[in-house]
Amino acid sequence: MSDRGKNGRYRKGHVLSKMENNSQWKGDEVGYSAIHSFIKRHLPKPNRCKKCNKIKSLDLTNISGKYLRDLIDWEWLCRSCHMISDGRINNLAQNLPKEIRSEIARKREANKK
Numbered sequence: 001m002s003d004r005g006k007n008g009r010y011r012k013g014h015v016l017s018k019m020e021n022n023s024q025w026k027g028d029e030v031g032y033s034a035i036h037s038f039i040k041r042h043l044p045k046p047n048r049c050k051k052c053n054k055i056k057s058l059d060l061t062n063i064s065g066k067y068l069r070d071l072i073d074w075e076w077l078c079r080s081c082h083m084i085s086d087g088r089i090n091n092l093a094q095n096l097p098k099e100i101r102s103e104i105a106r107k108r109e110a111n112k113k
């Protein structure tokens with residue numbers, strides 16, 4: 001009985017240390033997809049988006065931007081909430097050429113009058 005318990009513990013520790021010694025585990029690309037699939041397996045996918053509460057196809061979204069191997073750092077969001085939380089929509093506006101941005105500003109001013 002006690003032998004079985006020891007074996008179980010040994011095997012678990014063995015797998016863990018094997019993963020930590022793997023240098024690829026710490027690589028950004030490999031690390032990200034490994035963490036992504038780890039979270040996908042452990043964080044149950046809801047039917048609705050966590051933010052807007054709509055039934056849509058959901059993306060697994062990182063909250064802190066640090067891609068922690070921790071369930072609390074991840075949530076399921078729909079595509080549009082995902083883009084907002086990523087700041088991708090803001091970035092899009094900032095990446096517009098100067099002429100277009102000043103054109104938009106001019107039109108906004110014109111609308112005020």
Ligand SMILES: [Zn+2]
Pocket residue numbers: 049050051052053054077078079080081082
């Ligand atoms: Zn949403």
